[in-house]
Amino acid sequence: MSTVEIKKDQMTAKERMKAFAEGKPYDRIPCNLFIGDHAARLIGAKVSDLHLSVEKAVEAQIAAHEIYETEGAVVGPGLGGIAEAIGSKLEFPDNGAPFVSDYVVKEYEDLDRLSIPNPRTGGRFSIILEAAERLVEALGHKIPVAISVPGPFSTSGNLRGTEKFMKDLYKNPEFAHKLLRLATDTTIAFVREAAKLDVNINIGEPSASGSLISRKQFKEFAFPYLKELVDEIKALGKPAPSLHICGNSKNIWDYMADTGAGLLSIDDKVDLEEAKHAVGDRVVLVGNIRPTETMYLGKPKDVEENVKECLKKAYDNPKGYILALGCGLPIPTPPENIHALRDSARKYGQYPLNPENFN
Numbered sequence: 001m002s003t004v005e006i007k008k009d010q011m012t013a014k015e016r017m018k019a020f021a022e023g024k025p026y027d028r029i030p031c032n033l034f035i036g037d038h039a040a041r042l043i044g045a046k047v048s049d050l051h052l053s054v055e056k057a058v059e060a061q062i063a064a065h066e067i068y069e070t071e072g073a074v075v076g077p078g079l080g081g082i083a084e085a086i087g088s089k090l091e092f093p094d095n096g097a098p099f100v101s102d103y104v105v106k107e108y109e110d111l112d113r114l115s116i117p118n119p120r121t122g123g124r125f126s127i128i129l130e131a132a133e134r135l136v137e138a139l140g141h142k143i144p145v146a147i148s149v150p151g152p153f154s155t156s157g158n159l160r161g162t163e164k165f166m167k168d169l170y171k172n173p174e175f176a177h178k179l180l181r182l183a184t185d186t187t188i189a190f191v192r193e194a195a196k197l198d199v200n201i202n203i204g205e206p207s208a209s210g211s212l213i214s215r216k217q218f219k220e221f222a223f224p225y226l227k228e229l230v231d232e233i234k235a236l237g238k239p240a241p242s243l244h245i246c247g248n249s250k251n252i253w254d255y256m257a258d259t260g261a262g263l264l265s266i267d268d269k270v271d272l273e274e275a276k277h278a279v280g281d282r283v284v285l286v287g288n289i290r291p292t293e294t295m296y297l298g299k300p301k302d303v304e305e306n307v308k309e310c311l312k313k314a315y316d317n318p319k320g321y322i323l324a325l326g327c328g329l330p331i332p333t334p335p336e337n338i339h340a341l342r343d344s345a346r347k348y349g350q351y352p353l354n355p356e357n358f359n
Contacts, residue, residue, distance in 0.1 A: 004357050006347045013071035013143040020320060021239060029315065029349035030071055032286065032324035033338060037097060038331050039064045047331065048092035051078060051124065057131040062138055068338050073139050075131045076148035077124060079206065082187050083158035085123030086114055095331065103161045108175055114182060119189035129193060136198050147194045151205030151243075152225040155183035162207060169217055176221060184225045188232050195236035202242040203229065203261070211247030211269075218252045223259065230260040242286060246327055250274065257282045268293075268326025273313040280317040287314075288326035289341065296330040300340035307344035312358035315349075323349060 010027040011019070019026040037047045039060035049056035061073040077084070080100045084090045087104035105111050120126060128147065135145045150158075156179045157165045168176040191201055208222040226243070233241050240262030249256065250270050257264065257279045266275050266287035275285055287310070289295060294306040307323065314321040323345050329338070348357055 004347050006343050007350045009346065014141070016071070017144055020322075026351070028346060028351060029311065029353075030322045031342065031345035031349065032072060032322055033064075033068060033070050033341060034291075034325040034327075034329050035061075035064045035068065035070055035338075036074075036328045036331075038329050038333055038338075041331070042067055046094040047096060048094055048098075051092055051098055052127070054127050054130045054134065057127070058134045058138065061131075061135055065139055065143060067335075069342055070143065072144045072146060073135045074146045074148050074202070075128050075135065077128055077150070077190075079150045079154055079204065080158045081123055081125075081128075082150055082155040082183060082190065085117040085125060085190075086159060086182065086186055088158055100158050100161075103159060103164075105160045105179065108172070111175070111179060111182070116182070116186050116189055119186075119193045122186075122190075125190055125193070129197070132194070132197050132199050140198060144200055145198070146200040146202050147197075148202045148204055149187055149191060149194075149229075151203050151208060151222070152180050152183040152187060152229065153222040154205050154207040155187065156180050157207045159183065166212070169213070169221055173220075180221065180225050184228055187229060191229070191233060192236065195233070195238055200241070201233050201238050202244075204244045206244075206246035208252075209245055209247035210249050210251045215251045215255075218255055223255050226261075227259045234260065244286075244327075250278075253279045263322065265324065266326065271313070272310055276314050276317045280314075280319060282319060284320040284322060285314050285317045286322045286324045289324065291325045291327050291329055291333075295325065295337050295341070296333045298337065300336055303337050303340040304344045304347075307341065308348055308358045311348055311353075312355065315353055315355065315358075 016026045016030055040047045040050050042063040043059050045056050050060055057075055064070045078098050080090050080098055088100050089102035090098045091101040092098050132147050242263035242265055243261035244265035246267050248269050263284040263286050268288045268290040272288055289306050294302050
């Protein structure tokens, strides 16, 4: 085991991220745990409770901060939440992520009957906004609070069904753009409400992955709407958002940066060092601890080694680096591995950094 000392933080997470954003000195590399639905276990709740109850959503995020010293609190409609507000039906399993059980756009003509829902009361929007407001009151003085929204491409898949939507890109691109327009306008309407709170706004766009669509398709069907959403977030006075795209995003890193996003969250399927050389002079890089292999199936020592691996590759990213998971934390992840990630961030990420410790 390494003899490197675990040092005490000298700043709160909010102070650290403020200095990070302003280009001022800070005590150590930030660490985002991406706790997600694992937080339900901390309060003895069902995963569904986190998505359907303001009280449980808030309680779980507070517990996560108290137990794991999380450096941010995040709530949001989930990947299907914008589509749900428009009309798709979601199922909320007790111990799993919500999923769409009935797509609202089964036939082309179904789209003509849909409209932008109320951005405060549509779907679960009111739950999310109230939970975020309460978290700002409870934790906002110590850690940043964020609302995460799905990107328009992923929302379109949850309105239509991902397989059907992918076929639409070829068979009926005009319809696909019309669907994307509704998804984008609905997301922007919700974001305008969210922006009234003291929160950051982040974007997850998993279905626009290079593992699913080509670079050409990303440019035509995902990029314009993502850029419009990012532009709106910044126009509302919010920091440039974080953008996460699952899977192999290597062939679209330049487009991801072109959206104007301030941070790119990199999946563990791709190499941080390659991302650094490709776009590290344009964006902050976030990632990319292996969620399943390391966090869920590994031991604390494996977590420590994965942290060193990530730091070695990206600690010197020109625009900055945030240690984080490559994707969401599996719900049954052992708590000792989450503590190991936090401890390793303090152990190896303290400034002044010594790269020799990463070997």
